[in-house]
Amino acid sequence: MADLFADQTQASPEETSPNGPLADRLRPRALDEVVGQEHLTGPDGAIGRMVAAGKLSSMILWGPPGTGKTTTARLLADAVGLRFVAISAVFSGVADLKKVFAEAKEHAKLGHRTLLFVDEIHRFNRAQQDGFLPFVEDGTVTLVGATTENPSFELNAALLSRAQVLILRRLDADALEKLLERAEAEEERPLPLDSEARAALIASADGDGRFLLNQAETLYSVKLDEPLDPAGLSSLLQRRVAVYDKDREGHYNLISALHKSLRGSDPQAALYYLARMLTAGEEPLYVLRRIVRFASEDIGLADPNALTQCLAAKDAYEFLGSPEGELAIVQACLYCATAPKSNAAYKAQKAAWRSAKETGSLMPPQNILNAPTKLMKDIGYGKGYAYDHDAEGGFSGDNYWPEEMAPQSFYTPVDRGFEKRVAERMAWWDARRKGRGE
Template sequence: MTLFDPPAPLAERLRPRTLAEVVGQRHLLGPGKPLTRTLASKRLGSFILWGPPGVGKTTLARLMAAEVDAHFIALSAVSAGVKDVREATVEAERLRGRGQKTILFLDEIHRFNKAQQDALLPHVESGLLTLIGATTENPSFEVNPALRSRARTLVLEALTPEDVRGLLERALSDSRGLPNVTAEPEALDLLARLADGDARRALSTLEVASTLAEPITPEAVTEAFGRHLPQMDKGGEDFYNLISALHKSVRASHVDASLYWLARMIEGGADSLYVARRIVRMAAEDIGLADPQALRLAVAARDTAEFLGSPEGDLALAQAVVYLALAPKSNSVYTAWKAALSAVREGESLAVPLHLRNAPTALMRSQGYGQSYAYYFDDPSGSFAQDYLPHGVALDLYSPNGEGWEDRMAERWRKLREAHGEAPEGT
């Protein structure tokens, strides 16, 4: 570093030098906690560190290597490949000859494809490399099962606002940080809340805010932070968790929660048409015949979102979500359809009864196709008396147990089953 080189970013300057300086992760690093006990034993196995951005995955990996006196090789799966892994193994072989262990830290391990992850297996299994992988994605989906079975997964948690505020106070008092800068308490409170548990983002914003005002004010924090976009990986677990939360809130008729999760998805950059398709699914699955208009409205919202685009079309999605949340609920058709599919997949492919078969030709009619079929409008009672399922098949698939329109139709369904000679459940 020369006189003219810029200083390292604040987050880098304040990187913890010991485990005692690590903020958060008390479930792993407190007295008697799992990682503390492992490091005390000096027998460190391979790990996958799974957690949101800015919680110290890289820092923790470096400190773990230092605790067990291991050589530390850091790679990023964004730019590294099998060649880099091969070079790391060569270096590890050389150091093993001197009695030194090697830890390979692979940041964003989920970006390695299956073949690249498989290239790590023999070296991890032999103990040549102790692997510490870091990922923001669920390892269950993104890391090969064979590699997961050889590496213990540690879940890192987002920092609490209290953790972040303490880190900000340290930054203003530590000689490596901003010791000559002051901040209003309200500014630190605001930044601790906006950071969403991301220490790196909090420190970076503090550093920018320190150039805008002295002391740092809430207005300076807001300007330095920029627009607050909710964290969401559009292809990762968070995305599907948000969709799940939206669907379950609609199902439970919680209007405010439904709107909140929809807003989180839209503000996080989710594809409006994907969200619209899921809303259509909600209408069919959870409202069903309790309110037949729900599906029409959901489809109309989907068309509007496609026609107008975002943000104008997002209002139609909000309208649909509110309607579906308020609507009476029924999953009777959803349940009946699953049962019908199961009956078909697990049963025999029995022949269609002759009287139900299509008979467009004389030859077919001569074989009995369509014979003795009772046309409902000519012979209602005969129509009800004939069989509509293959011989010997008895099914009980649809059971109207929902609200709204379906509840009103339940009595008609009971009478229809009686007319068909079927005994409705419970009679």
């Protein structure tokens, strides 16, 4: 029986190899060392209360990657004196589950209760999930499942009714900073980053503590003469492949000249470079793809018809072929060169994409989330939603940003073409929002 216990129980924190990965060496040894989840592990949290009472109920830990689900489960077992068994739904099947349950029954006869941790429990199918029910109900195991997916959609209702769903939060900047400080204490030296690069490293983790520590370990593994700035950090941690074939520099010089002539509203020069490319045998659809891109990047909503003109040129060229269809490309080129210009949509995309990469795990506010299941309604999804069509003027002025994130401004229309009217609409909406908050 002792062999069974050893096979199924993970190593304790004290047994972690001093040469192991940094993330493993920094695994918390007690629940109060888990960062970012104080709402659960603190004295008033669900986990804190269970530990204080010395009795665990089965639970589902739902949260993003790198937020401490596995660590929390292991420390829970330690805190209340349960035997800890961990399996992964990715690598385990029915036979593995039967073995685990049989061993848990044998240990129960000796007075050793089992906490069964199931990583990625949502990967088990419905029939496999049903297999847990009798062993959870009779106390053979206390089930702790971990998932990054919404339990309402991925887990059986019967299993959910027997387990408490606990939501782990994405690690915020303060929690990630604590992890870096622990890494520096473990390595007995500071990270080779200036203050701006340190902030960029934290932002790049997107709330994932494991990812952050793996990046920190990479930084410690290289020899640096001086701390890195954000550009140096990006260069070290990312590997980019070349975008263009250097043997065809003339090809890209001409497409660049066409693009910049269009941007500069010089239809004569734009037509010249278009002719240079087409008469040299360039693929017409390639050139047209670049003009379509230009319509979105450099014209945008200053003249929304530009994109329509370009797509109509594509259809005309595909219908007529060369050389007749090339006139449609010329028409699209001239339309774009003479249209009012705005790169507001282009800048808005870059800013929004950058923000999304930094905050991509933040939940939208609960009032604008759909609640198709009872669990989702019980935890507040959809509560207090303001239906804009019922509001005066068809505009509620509600807040649609994550609670942890202040409203951002990515798109600023220019005072040209159609975007001038767009700006007027946005100003009207902004004024209504401000009035609502006063």
